[in-house]
Amino acid sequence: MRVGLGFDVHRFKAGRPLMLGGIEIPFEVGLDGHSDADVLLHAVMDALLGAASLGDIGDHFPDTDEQYLGASSVALLRSVVDLIHERNYRVGNLDVMVLAEQPKLAPYKKDMIHLLARELAVDEMDVSIKATTMERMGFVGRKEGIAVEAIVLLIDSAKER
Ligand SMILES: Nc1ccn([C@@H]2O[C@H](COP(=O)(O)O)[C@@H](O)[C@H]2O)c(=O)n1
Ligand SMILES: C[C@@]1(CO)OP(=O)(O)OP(=O)(O)OC[C@H]1O
Numbered sequence: 001m002r003v004g005l006g007f008d009v010h011r012f013k014a015g016r017p018l019m020l021g022g023i024e025i026p027f028e029v030g031l032d033g034h035s036d037a038d039v040l041l042h043a044v045m046d047a048l049l050g051a052a053s054l055g056d057i058g059d060h061f062p063d064t065d066e067q068y069l070g071a072s073s074v075a076l077l078r079s080v081v082d083l084i085h086e087r088n089y090r091v092g093n094l095d096v097m098v099l100a101e102q103p104k105l106a107p108y109k110k111d112m113i114h115l116l117a118r119e120l121a122v123d124e125m126d127v128s129i130k131a132t133t134m135e136r137m138g139f140v141g142r143k144e145g146i147a148v149e150a151i152v153l154l155i156d157s158a159k160e161r
Helices: 039-051 073-086 106-120
Strands: 002-013 018-020 023-025 089-099 127-132 145-156
Touching (some): 002 039, 039 073, 039 089, 039 145, 073 089, 073 106, 089 106, 106 127
Parallel strands (some): 089 127
Antiparallel strands (some): 002 145, 089 145
């Protein structure tokens, strides 16, 4: 078994949709980024890549490459999951912590869990998404952006046979 840690931060930006966990969330601003800026999926990808010692998302999808301009993070996640499966790993479980003063994410967690379970090929019980404010402290507390931490367990399928 191998464990991986992911962390990402994106700044709020007006005029963009807010993509989080593959879901478009109704909110007054979105997040800035080269891709669709789905900070939650970015942290999940880094956790998966980290668990497999495959670098980070910047190594795989450089923000200097035009092909990733406006890219769907769900599409990027699919290629990361393919890499993981090619190396005979399967996901054991995923735990995500979203740090966001706004918006309230509770109504959207079920949809995010459904999407992540489908993309990671695991049961919904193996995906956990939690959210917290920063009690108005720091950049999250000032509503400048959203930060996400993710931790994932990979299981070596070859060793299970
Ligand atoms: N963006 C957020 C932040 C928090 N929640 C939910 O509210 C609970 C209380 O948050 P505190 O930061 O005040 O402890 C938290 O446990 C989450 O259930 C949320 O949905 N979206
Ligand atoms: C996803 C990529 C590539 O489009 O761009 P961003 O959306 O800016 O995201 P970030 O987490 O800053 O870094 C990874 C990038 O290479």
